[in-house]
Amino acid sequence: MDHQITAPAPNGSDLCLPCGLCCEGVLHGYALLAATEMAQAQRMGLQPETRDGGHLFPLPCPLYHGSGCPTYRDRPAVCHDHQCELLANYLAGEMGLAECLALAEQIHGMVRAIRGRLGAVDPAKRIWLQAEEYRQQRGGGDEELRRTDAELARDLASLKMLCRRHFNPRGIGTGPRG
Numbered sequence: 001m002d003h004q005i006t007a008p009a010p011n012g013s014d015l016c017l018p019c020g021l022c023c024e025g026v027l028h029g030y031a032l033l034a035a036t037e038m039a040q041a042q043r044m045g046l047q048p049e050t051r052d053g054g055h056l057f058p059l060p061c062p063l064y065h066g067s068g069c070p071t072y073r074d075r076p077a078v079c080h081d082h083q084c085e086l087l088a089n090y091l092a093g094e095m096g097l098a099e100c101l102a103l104a105e106q107i108h109g110m111v112r113a114i115r116g117r118l119g120a121v122d123p124a125k126r127i128w129l130q131a132e133e134y135r136q137q138r139g140g141g142d143e144e145l146r147r148t149d150a151e152l153a154r155d156l157a158s159l160k161m162l163c164r165r166h167f168n169p170r171g172i173g174t175g176p177r178g
């Protein structure tokens, strides 16, 4: 653990803005909205939809471009209220900013490397979906991937494990955010 020198910014924005792993769809597949937020989300370009009676917008967020959120002040409630385990630890003083950012950067690096191996860099598509399409193209499931592309299979497993250990999302890449 590195030592906390300054207090976290309100809501941990000093961590979340450069991190953005939930915005990029690495941890979740969609973010829930209130019915009253749908019109505003549409205006913001979030491509909101109604599914099974619930309201949401798909992730990756089309507004996040790796260096922050252009609508951070006006973001939906779920983005404002969501706290992954890393953010909760940071706000509680259990982890320092440098340590948290290093972990986020480690995961970003793994995502970049995996996307490179998948041979398709489409930031609008979740990495888990790209991996699934890659598996299907190769005509097999996890076992086939382990046999033919052990390095990729190992990196996907490591990424999933790191996300679970430090961010504790419910259903990596597919579950809701918030």
Ligand code: SF4
Residues within 6 Å of the ligand: 015, 016, 017, 019, 020, 021, 022, 023, 027, 082, 083, 084, 085, 086, 087, 104, 167
């Ligand atoms: S993954 Fe956690 S630390 Fe990163 S932006 Fe989302 S809530 Fe903030």
